[in-house]
Amino acid sequence: MMMYMIIVKASNQSEEEKAPSKELMLQMDRYNDLLEDAGIKIMAKGLHPTKEAIRISFVDGNKLMTKGPFYPSSEHIAGFFLIDVRSEEEAMRWFDKAPDPIGNNQGVIELRKVY
Numbered sequence: 001m002m003m004y005m006i007i008v009k010a011s012n013q014s015e016e017e018k019a020p021s022k023e024l025m026l027q028m029d030r031y032n033d034l035l036e037d038a039g040i041k042i043m044a045k046g047l048h049p050t051k052e053a054i055r056i057s058f059v060d061g062n063k064l065m066t067k068g069p070f071y072p073s074s075e076h077i078a079g080f081f082l083i084d085v086r087s088e089e090e091a092m093r094w095f096d097k098a099p100d101p102i103g104n105n106q107g108v109i110e111l112r113k114v115y
Helices: 022-037 088-096
Strands: 002-009 041-046 054-059 062-067 077-085 109-113
Touching: 002 088, 022 041, 022 077, 077 088, 088 109
Parallel strands: none
Antiparallel strands: 002 077, 002 109, 041 077, 054 062
């Protein structure tokens, strides 16, 4: 088995903690249920916006600690699904079934294999 992470990229909407539409929530719940029913879902979680985050940058041998928010929001993660599948092809099939996490053809998701 191989683990893959389906990463939901952040948006201005997720960073501002604007609730998704009821229809979008239903789509995400259905997708979550499909992953669970297939027995491949390990975990699915949303993340708080970057205004609650802290970042450490390593610069010239020093640590620089910065509190959020961080911009642009499209470079950050709003949530993820962690799945355990038999092959990259299976991961791609499940990835392709994921709904647009933002709606209105504005969402971005990314598939990454876990070491």
